[in-house]
Structures are given as C-alpha cells and as structure tokens.
Amino acid sequence: MQSIQSLFPKIGFFSILDVLLVALIIYQLYNLIRGTIAANIFIGFAVIFALNFVVKALDMKLLTIILGKFVDVGIIAIIVVFQQEVRRFLLLVGKNASLQRNKAWWQYFFGKSEVEKNNYARIKPIIDACKSLKQTRTGALIVFAKYYDEQFYQNSCEVVEAKISKRLLESIFQKTSPLHDGAVVISENKIKSASCILPLTEKTDLPAQFGLRHRAGIGVTEANEATAIIVSEETGEISYAKQGRIKMNISFAELEKVLNKDF
Numbered sequence: 015m016q017s018i019q020s021l022f023p024k025i026g027f028f029s030i031l032d033v034l035l036v037a038l039i040i041y042q043l044y045n046l047i048r049g050t051i052a053a054n055i056f057i058g059f060a061v062i063f064a065l066n067f068v069v070k071a072l073d074m075k076l077l078t079i080i081l082g083k084f085v086d087v088g089i090i091a092i093i094v095v096f097q098q099e100v101r102r103f104l105l106l107v108g109k110n111a112s113l114q115r116n117k118a119w120w121q122y123f124f125g126k127s128e129v130e131k132n133n134y135a136r137i138k139p140i141i142d143a144c145k146s147l148k149q150t151r152t153g154a155l156i157v158f159a160k161y162y163d164e165q166f167y168q169n170s171c172e173v174v175e176a177k178i179s180k181r182l183l184e185s186i187f188q189k190t191s192p193l194h195d196g197a198v199v200i201s202e203n204k205i206k207s208a209s210c211i212l213p214l215t216e217k218t219d220l221p222a223q224f225g226l227r228h229r230a231g232i233g234v235t236e237a238n239e240a241t242a243i244i245v246s247e248e249t250g251e252i253s254y255a256k257q258g259r260i261k262m263n264i265s266f267a268e269l270e271k272v273l274n275k276d277f
C-alpha cells in the first residue's frame with residue numbers, strides 16, 4: 015500500500031512560490047481582459063482546450079484530430095488574437111521591473127516634499143486648464159504617456175513639442191482651433207502632440223453616455239503605459255482613465271492627487 019506521503023508531492027518553498035506566481039499571472043491576465051471582448055475569446059479557447067482533453071480521454075479519434083489541430087496552433091493563435099493584451103502585459107512587467115522609473119525610490123533618496131513641490135508646479139497648468147475647460151464645457155482629451163512611442167503617436171498626430179501651459183491647452187481645445195479634434199499627448203514634461211486619433215476601447219460594459227472621446231481615453235490606457243483626462247463637452251464632468259479603467263466625475267483635489275502619483 016502506498017504511504018500517504020508518497021501520494022502528495024513534497025511541498026517546498028519554491029512550490030509555494032510557483033503556485034503564487036502562477037496565481038498572480040492569471041490574476042493580472044484576468045484584470046487585463048475583464049469586461050472586454052477578449053474575455054469571451056479567452057473562454058472560447060478554454061472550452062476548446064477542455065473539449066480536446068475530454069475527447070482524448072474518451073478516445074474519440076475524429077474529434078481528437080480536429081480539436082488537436084486547434085490546440086497545436088493554440089499559442090500562436092493566442093498571441094495573434096490577444097496582441098493588445100500581450101503588449102499591455104509585457105508593459106506591466108517592464109514597468110514593475112524598472113527601478114529607475116519608480117518614484118518611490120526617487121522619494122526615498124531625494125525626499126518626498128521636494129518631489130511633490132516640483133510635481134505641483136508641473137501639474138498646476140494642467141489642473142488650471144481643466145478648470146477652465148470644465149467651466150466653458152469644452153470637450154478635451156489629455157493623455158499622459160510614460161514613454162512616448164513615436165510610432166504609435168506620431169502617425170496620427172500633429173507634432174507640437176511645446177512647454178505645458180494653461181493657455182496653450184485651452185487654445186488647442188477651443189472649438190474653432192484646427193487641432194481641437196482628438197487628443198493632446200503630454201510626455202517628457204512637454205506637450206508632444208495634438209489632434210491625435212487614438213484606439214478606441216472594445217469594452218462592452220461602459221455607461222451609455224460614453225461616446226468616442228471617453229472610449230479613446232480608455233483605449234489609449236489599455237494599449238500603452240499612459241493615463242488620460244477626459245473633459246466631457248456635454249456635462250463638463252472630468253474623468254480619469256488608467257489601465258483601461260475609468261473614474262468618472264472626479265474632483266480637482268482628486269485630479270491633483272492622481273496626477274501627482276502618475277505624472
């Protein structure tokens with residue numbers, strides 16, 4: 015008779031770490047595709063994999079061959095279908111691995127208050143511009159890109175390369191301005207470009223009043239390491255998008271807080 019010990023593999027530190035890391039990867043993947051069409055495609059793949067397992071066990075030869083073909087090209091198909099999600103996942107891994115860009119380290123060495131003071135001077139023109147855009151009900155979409163991906167942004171944007179200022183942001187989004195349609199992209203402490211056409215989110219669970227501006231604001235944060243402020247032309251409400259999620263109708267105090275953290 016087998017001893018109980020032999021029925022269970024030896025559980026060591028690395029086995030536990032292994033399980034925890036796999037759980038973390040599955041959780042991050044789930045977060046990335048939650049609420050998108052990709053979630054349904056993922057379920058479709060899972061069903062085919064499970065079916066393949068069952069028909070193999072039941073020795074159903076024809077179905078095993080057909081489903082086996084799908085499973086054989088599974089990994090390639092997953093990479094092709096989940097291109098955007100794989101890109102976001104790799105960006106997430108890269109971001110967390112980068113010490114240089116981690117503000118916590120910067121604050122540790124150079125002091126928190128100095129960092130916050132410098133940051134406030136940087137974000138003040140943006141907050142002031144948002145106040146004025148809200149007051150005049152001028153629609154706006156401002157993207158903060160951590161890394162300015164030339165290929166991604168420049169194909170669909172007008173290059174600006176200017177110092178961030180309240181008046182410049184206001185005039186870009188004026189309804190009579192030739193650049194008012196689309197998004198402004200801020201990166202490397204500059205207004206890099208304006209009038210950018212961004213990818214729209216494919217999320218199906220968004221509020222009905224969300225049109226293209228909000229969808230583009232969410233979409234850009236799904237595909238890139240970026241956050242976005244959306245000022246609604248209809249209501250003047252300010253929303254903030256990050257990692258494919260959106261916080262609606264945020265106050266200026268909240269806006270300052272999130273920008274302080276992310277910008």
Ligand SMILES: Nc1ncnc2c1ncn2[C@@H]1O[C@H](COP(=O)(O)OP(=O)(O)OP(=O)(O)O)[C@@H](O)[C@H]1O
Nearest residue numbers: 153195196211212224225226227228230246247248
């Ligand atoms: N792909 C895109 N990328 C960037 N901006 C876009 C994109 N598509 C539309 N926009 C901007 O959104 C504007 C249209 O906004 P729409 O009314 O559809 O959005 P909304 O989410 O309902 O916002 P609002 O509350 O301001 O009306 C366009 O005039 C354009 O400036």
